[in-house]
């Protein structure tokens with residue numbers, strides 16, 4: 001066995017993030033690690049990568065015990081990790097990002113020419129083409145991830161840990177990644193992949209280990225299991241199935257007219273976008289990310305100035321208004337990038353759970369300290385958020401648990417209009433069902449919801465109407481009854497049809 005983690009326990013205060021975990025990896029294997037939010041997946045991998053020390057237990061490489069005090073130790077033992085959130089420098093080139101920390105030098109200065117040559121050779125060896133001279137900020141997310149992988153390969157890794165690598169990728173990019181992993185595994189590399197997408201597990205993994213509440217509930221050959229069995233091992237209970245119910249739509253809540261916006265390169269990012277959303281309906285926007293969805297949301301929420309067009313919320317013209325004014329008129333927003341916009345990382349669960357709620361009125365006036373605490377308690381119970389206490393800083397929450405806190409907070413704002421951008425990114429299947437149920441409930445209560453998601457299944461399941469965005473334009477619109485995956489995919493890829 002290439003790697004064995006034996007009886008790993010990791011304690012934070014009174015919480016056992018990992019309890020007596022046994023985990024192994026064969027050479028050339030792709031081993032998936034799955035489990036609910038907060039099950040301890042990232043913790044186990046941070047231990048393997050030397051970012052944390054286990055409270056108990058040991059790690060063996062090729063049968064010999066090793067101890068990693070930090071990632072440098074792990075890298076020296078040919079272990080590399082690509083984190084849940086990318087850690088690249090956007091203003092540096094691809095080559096610079098790959099060699100950083102191990103830069104080739106000419107005398108005392110950075111030898112750019114050699115760096116580019118080395119990166120080109122690396123790309124050739126592993127058949128992962130990329131332009132080393134491009135700025136990272138200018139390449140799509142799928143390519144940025146390739147840079148992360150190349151960086152780990154440059155450091156000499158034979159064991160590569162990927163923490164939710166497909167979360168931010170388009171379906172096509174995700175497929176490509178799986179192909180790359182298999183090809184590298186055939187060349188002798190070994191992978192550990194954390195994912196919430198069980199179909200990916202079935203597609204790519206040789207073996208799969210399931211964690212629940214910090215304990216292993218099973219290690220199985222992927223060929224001998226299925227999605228149902230894995231869900232059961234993960235969740236330990238049956239999932240609720242939510243479905244759309246019939247509801248009467250009301251008055252128009254959001255109206256976007258002829259919205260246009262140009263990027264810095266003169267190309268339109270938004271090109272005469274028209275759309276409306278009524279009370280009691282979910283309008284889903286499908287599209288490959290980067291086709292104007294983010295800019296549309298930023299324009300509606302007041303984060304991006306509008307060049308042309310009008311946006312009305314509840315009949316009021318909100319064009320040019322500030323984020324705060326628009327929120328006060330009636331908007332709540334689950335942002336796409338929760339780390340940039342959604343959360344104050346140094347703040348506590350209480351701080352983050354109540355952001356924007358201080359103006360909320362209860363029967364006795366503005367919400368006060370005790371009521372705010374009770375509200376956050378409700379969030380924690382309803383969404384089964386693993387948070388320690390309300391005083392825990394959210395930087396200690398697992399990725400999915402922070403996402404659930406933000407979704408709960410925004411839905412609870414009780415605003416007439418909600419923008420939900422990638423609302424289930426990074427959450428486990430049980431939490432996904434819960435969030436879907438809450439969005440549908442809000443809609444049933446005459447809420448108007450703009451849902452932006454790169455998961456087509458999510459769009460199809462929740463939306464009453466579906467708009468497809470392509471290159472800044474609305475390429476097509478379908479009602480829930482008319483919608484088919486084929487038609488949407490065609491429009492998403494820029495195809496035209498007469499449907």
Ligand SMILES: Nc1ncnc2c1ncn2[C@@H]1O[C@H](COP(=O)(O)OP(=O)(O)OP(=O)(O)O)[C@@H](O)[C@H]1O
Pocket residue numbers: 012015017035036037038039040041042043044386387388396397398399400401426428
């Ligand atoms: N430094 C820390 N201090 C306190 N608690 C922590 C710390 N790091 C992690 N935890 C807790 O340990 C538990 C496991 O977290 P971990 O990040 O490993 O979960 P995960 O399985 O990766 O979940 P997700 O799918 O949401 O990313 C969580 O309850 C988390 O809040």
Ligand SMILES: [Mg+2]
Pocket residue numbers: 041042043084398399400
């Ligand atoms: Mg995690």
